[in-house]
Structures are given as C-alpha cells and as structure tokens.
Amino acid sequence: MLTSRDVRFSVAPMMDWTDRHCRYFHRILSRRARLYTEMLTSAAVIHGQRDRLLAFDQAEHPLAVQLGGSDPAELAAAAGICADFGYDEINLNVGCPSERVQSGAFGACLMLEPDLVGDCVSAMKARVALPVTIKCRIGVDEQDPVVALGELADAVIAAGADGLFVHARKAWLKGLSAKENRCVPPLDYGLVHDLKRRFPNVPIALNGGLASLDQMRAELSHVDGVMVGRAAYQDPALLLGVDPMLFGEPAPVADPAAAVEAFIPYVEARLAEGIPLHAMTRHLLGLFNGRSGARAWRRHLSTQAVRQGADAGVLRAALAYVQARRGIDAAA
Structure with missing residues (x-):
C-alpha cells in the first residue's frame, strides 16, 4: 500500500x-x-x-x-x-x-x-x-x-x-x-x-x-x-x-562536494564494468549551478569525461576547480 x-x-x-x-x-x-x-x-x-x-x-x-x-x-x-x-x-x-x-x-x-x-x-x-x-x-x-x-x-x-x-x-x-x-x-x-x-x-x-x-x-x-x-x-x-x-531529517551529505566524493566509489565500480565516465558525469553538470566554480566544473567534465580512458581522476580534478574558486572567493 x-x-x-x-x-x-x-x-x-x-x-x-x-x-x-x-x-x-x-x-x-x-x-x-x-x-x-x-x-x-x-x-x-x-x-x-x-x-x-x-x-x-x-x-x-x-x-x-x-x-x-x-x-x-x-x-x-x-x-x-x-x-x-x-x-x-x-x-x-x-x-x-x-x-x-x-x-x-x-x-x-x-x-x-x-x-x-x-x-x-x-x-x-x-x-x-x-x-x-x-x-x-x-x-x-x-x-x-x-x-x-x-x-x-x-x-x-x-x-x-x-x-x-x-x-x-x-x-x-x-x-x-x-x-x-x-x-x-x-x-x-x-x-x-x-x-x-x-x-x-x-x-x-x-x-x-x-x-x-x-x-x-x-x-x-x-x-x-x-x-x-x-x-x-x-x-x-x-x-x-x-x-x-x-x-524533518538531516541531509545524507553535507554539501555538493561531499556528494561528489560519495559518488566516486560507484563511478569506479562502473568504470571497471566498461561503462564510460561521461555516461555518469553528464548527470552532474548542474551540481554547482549558482556557486563559485560552476563554469570550470562544467567545462572540465564536458571536455575531459568524454576522452577515451577517462577515469575518476577527472571528477576529482573538476572538484578541485570548485574548491580552488571557493578559496579565492573566501580570501577576497
């Protein structure tokens, strides 16, 4: 029911x-x-x-x-x-x-x-x-x-x-x-x-x-x-x-960056099965919309995830762009 x-x-x-x-x-x-x-x-x-x-x-x-x-x-x-x-x-x-x-x-x-x-x-x-x-x-x-x-x-x-x-x-x-x-x-x-x-x-x-x-x-x-x-x-x-x-319950993860980290083990398991990275990362392009680093995030995933042999390192590098941008904004 x-x-x-x-x-x-x-x-x-x-x-x-x-x-x-x-x-x-x-x-x-x-x-x-x-x-x-x-x-x-x-x-x-x-x-x-x-x-x-x-x-x-x-x-x-x-x-x-x-x-x-x-x-x-x-x-x-x-x-x-x-x-x-x-x-x-x-x-x-x-x-x-x-x-x-x-x-x-x-x-x-x-x-x-x-x-x-x-x-x-x-x-x-x-x-x-x-x-x-x-x-x-x-x-x-x-x-x-x-x-x-x-x-x-x-x-x-x-x-x-x-x-x-x-x-x-x-x-x-x-x-x-x-x-x-x-x-x-x-x-x-x-x-x-x-x-x-x-x-x-x-x-x-x-x-x-x-x-x-x-x-x-x-x-x-x-x-x-x-x-x-x-x-x-x-x-x-x-x-x-x-x-x-x-x-009225807490969110499973603290923020979008933590969600990416939690997604990486799944990504690595699917890559091992032969699923290309872009088939998964295409769903994450809008994750940082309206936040610092969103453009760099989208650009990196869009250009790098489609390359042959692309792995979870692409996700980590894209996330680093976001975190770097956040650091710059905080310092300003």
Missing part, C-alpha cells in the same frame, strides 16, 4: 535523464526522495534485454518503474517481470505527448480512453502485489480538464490504482513539441487540489512547474506529494534540502 508519506517528494521519470547512474547520484543527495526509471515500454520489458533495461543498484530504493503501453495483458506481463526484478512500484505513463508515444497510441493519448486505462490498472493489479500508480496530464487538446481528469481518476481509482501523479497541464498532441508541452500549456494547480479534496484517501501528488523547496512545501498543504522533474535534474543540489525541509 502506498501512503501519503511515500509520495511526499519524487523525482519524475525523464527520458534520457533518469537512468540508473542519475538515480544513484540522486539517492546520495536524498534518502527520502522516491525515484523513477525512464519510461520503458511494456513490449521492451517483455522482449528486450531485461538485464540492461531493468538493472538498478539496491541503494536506489525506494524505486518505481514507469511503464508505457496500452494493452492490459501486455502491461500485466511487464509488471510481473518488473516485480520480479525488485521494484517498489509500477507507474503507468498517461502523460507523455511525444510523437513516439503517440504512434504507439499510449502515453497522453490514453487521457482520451479512461476506461482502457482502468482496464490496464486492473490487469496489473491482478498480476502484482506492488502499488500501481498513474502519471497523467489534466487533459489533452480540446478536452475539458475538469471532465477529463475526473473521468480518468474515477476509472483508475475504481480499478484499484494506489495513487495519482498529476502534471497540472494539458498536453497538446498536435502543434507543440514534447519540450514545449512541458512549459507552454498553462498550469492549473487548483484542479489538482480539487482532485485531492474529492479523493481524500488516495495519495495524490502534483507535478509541473515546481522549482523551489518553499513552493513545494506550500503545495503540500493541498496535496500529498510533489513530483519534480527538470528542476531536480538541472540543479541536483536542490535535493540536499529535501530531507531537512520536507521530512
């Missing part, structure tokens, strides 16, 4: 971003954040290279897998495979508006078929004992958001959904790119607040446009949780404030 505390803070599933290396680093920054995989299609889980697609480090828990698909039987089979891999939650994507997703008739397209989404939830619930949740929009195209979100919530909650993560914007399936769909349609937090009042016993989290911890804490007086995407990825140091501000 999913509780309101379980969904209090989550890092959103983001294609090409929230891979296993990103998630491991985010876990260093917060013990409490609920982490999500990139979206995996049900077909890929069933027919693809599962060890590569579904592998994760045990330190990443609590960890949810996000599935994309619209066939109830196929989603149930994929959910069963993910449960066997040890995930803590199955999340169904009902919000992505990308052309790839539209061509497969799932993601945000499913806002138009709430009964089918209910069938998908029911099938997955029948297969696994894990919580099954939905990440959705408030509607698509010309839909009335009040009606669209209400009908979807009715269908999935009746089917046994354990929680909803609502990106409080419409998705425009035609005329806007996936990137534009993340910021152009206006936000309607009030609609999500109303949904929570209507379903007081169902965990409901708000997603979209959340950028500061103060803003997130304020929203927690209306909903059970907040889900943050780009803000957490582009400024990962934000996560250092999650445990203290939202859970």
